[in-house]
Amino acid sequence: xxxxxxxxxxxxxxxxxxxxxxxxxxxxxxxxxxxxxxxxxxxxxxxxxxxxxxxxxxxxxxxxxxxxxxxxxxxxxxxxxxxxxxxxxxxxxxxxxxxxxxxxxxxxxxxxxxxxxxxxxxxxxxxxxxxxxxxxxxxxxxxxxxxxxxxxxxxxxxxxxxxxxxxxxxxxxxxxxxxxxxxxxxxxxxxxxxxxxxxxxxxxxxxxxxxxxxxxxxxxxxxxxxxxxxxxxxxxxxxxxxxxxxxxxxxxxxxxxxxxxxxxxxxxxxxxxxxxxxxxxxxxxxxxxxxxxxxxxxxxxxxxxxxxxxxxxxxxxxxxxxxxxxxxxxxxxxxxxxxxxxxxxxxxxxxxxxxxxxxxxxxxxxxx
Numbered sequence: 001x002x003x004x005x006x007x008x009x010x011x012x013x014x015x016x017x018x019x020x021x022x023x024x025x026x027x028x029x030x031x032x033x034x035x036x037x038x039x040x041x042x043x044x045x046x047x048x049x050x051x052x053x054x055x056x057x058x059x060x061x062x063x064x065x066x067x068x069x070x071x072x073x074x075x076x077x078x079x080x081x082x083x084x085x086x087x088x089x090x091x092x093x094x095x096x097x098x099x100x101x102x103x104x105x106x107x108x109x110x111x112x113x114x115x116x117x118x119x120x121x122x123x124x125x126x127x128x129x130x131x132x133x134x135x136x137x138x139x140x141x142x143x144x145x146x147x148x149x150x151x152x153x154x155x156x157x158x159x160x161x162x163x164x165x166x167x168x169x170x171x172x173x174x175x176x177x178x179x180x181x182x183x184x185x186x187x188x189x190x191x192x193x194x195x196x197x198x199x200x201x202x203x204x205x206x207x208x209x210x211x212x213x214x215x216x217x218x219x220x221x222x223x224x225x226x227x228x229x230x231x232x233x234x235x236x237x238x239x240x241x242x243x244x245x246x247x248x249x250x251x252x253x254x255x256x257x258x259x260x261x262x263x264x265x266x267x268x269x270x271x272x273x274x275x276x277x278x279x280x281x282x283x284x285x286x287x288x289x290x291x292x293x294x295x296x297x298x299x300x301x302x303x304x305x306x307x308x309x310x311x312x313x314x315x316x317x318x319x320x321x322x323x324x325x326x327x328x329x330x331x332x333x334x335x336x337x338x339x340x341x342x343x344x345x346x347x348x349x350x351x352x353x354x355x356x357x358x359x360x361x362x363x364x365x366x367x368x
Contacts, residue, residue, distance in 0.1 A: 025324055028053035028088035030079045030103060031095035032061040033185050035117060039092055039144075040069050042316035049320070055082040079103055083110045090327065093117060096185060096198045097206050101126035104141070108133045113327045114141040115320075118214050120340055122206030124348045128368045131337035142323045142333035143340035145218040149315040153219050155292050155306040156278075159285055160223050164304065165294060166281030168224060168259040173216050175265050176272025179240070179247075200243030208246045209347035213265055216276075217343035223278070226257035227342060231349035231360045239268040251350045256362070261346075341368065 025048055029036060032054060043049045051069070054062045055076040062075045076082045079099075083091060083106050091107040092115040093100060101121040107114045108130075120127040120143060134141045147153050160168065186195040187204050198204040205211045235249030247268050253261040266272065277286035283296035285304070295301040319335070326333045349360040 025049045026087055026089045027051050027092060028055065028082045028085060028090070029065075029092045029094065030055045030082060031093065031099075031117075032056040032058075032065045033094065034181060034183070036065065036092075036094040038146075038316050039094060039115070040065060042320050044069050045317055046320060049324075052087040053082045053085050055079050080106065083107050083112065089113060090115065096187070096204050097122050097211060098198075098204045101129060104130050105133050108137040108139055108141065111137070111139065113139050113323075115144060115323060116141060117144045118218075118340065119143075119206060119210045119344050119347065120337060121344075122202075122204075122210065124345070124365055127337070127341050127344050127348075131341055131368045134332075134337045138330070140323070140327040140331065140333055141337060142319070142326070142335045143337065144316075144319065145215060145335050145340065145343070146315040146319040147215050147219060148222065148335065149318040152287065152292075153222075155304070156219075156276075156285065156287075157222055158306050159292060159294070159304045160278065160280075165278065165283050165285050167257075168278055168280055170260045170262065170279040171220055171223065172275065172277045172279070173220065173261065173263045174275040175213065175216060175263075176269035176274065177212075177267055178270030179267050196242075200245055202244050205245050207347060207351045208265065208267065209249060209251070209350045210344070211245070212267070213249075213251075213263065213350075214343050214347050216263065217346045218340070220261055221339070221342045221346075224255050224257065224259045224261075226255040226259060227362060228253055228345055228349065229256045229362055230254040231346065231353055232358075233350040233353040235265075235350075235354055246354075249350060249354070251346065251353075253346060253349075 027049060029039060029051060043051060051071050051073050053074045053076060054065055056062050057077055059077055066073060074085065082088060090113040093103045094117045095103060097119060100116060104114055104116050120130045180197060180199045184197045184199055187198040187201060188195050199211055231253050233249060233251040235246045237243060237247050239247050248266045251263040277284055283294055285294055292304040292306065293301045294304050323333055345365055352364060353360045
């Protein structure tokens, strides 16, 4: 084979790689509320990404998104029409939680790749349904747990995986915050006509743990690398009077590998702040004043040497780069349903435990 033939073959291979990636980057977005802005901003920084369709039940939101991001995209108010659109190869679902299951299943059955805002569903059966459909379809689906790409989470993961502190014994995580965004979409009850912030209702959000805590549960699942064994939780709506999702909870988890989690949450504690520490066999990993520290059982606390990590404002961008790479190769995403169902189980278990005042075990979650 001559040098010219080698060059021609190389150019052809490069062209085929670009063509393989191109279809996945024709994107339709369903749901144009506040959360969609992070997706739109990340995709706007990727010249190769093409947003070809937008969908929301509120047409004014479609117009605003198109104007803000200078998009020439087809508009839909029915998500089924966007999924049928042949110009869309990847569907981004940023709708309220109760719609995730039906939208994701429809998109996968239509042969689309999917980026799905967490959670996978508002109960375990819905999450399993998405997992099974993803396996059947062979399409790439990623659940948007993009915190994995933040500097803080990457540094902690690197420190644990380095073996510096030894095996995890206990993770202590506390998240104290203010209330939900008052401008969130209002769900209209089909019987009473009452309009309520969708995050206030179990029928639309699932639970507070599914809507908020699941980000920390995902980080913890990556650190522990073990399925849950037992969960006991307590909590309720003890401060606010206008909702049925919890404003306070405490979740205790035993994992199969012996690690444990003590998690506490409140959304009536503005300024309360977050704490995160890991008690390991050799000492404690914790963050203080923005630095990751290791405190051995005997000795002085020292900063943990970590590799350079991306800044937090690039998390969604890095998430999409990995997603498009996996979709082009026809590979599962590392944030796909096989992973995402584990942190979801913690949230589902907390709901079951509080409702039934009982310990939840792995037997409550039949294998998918």
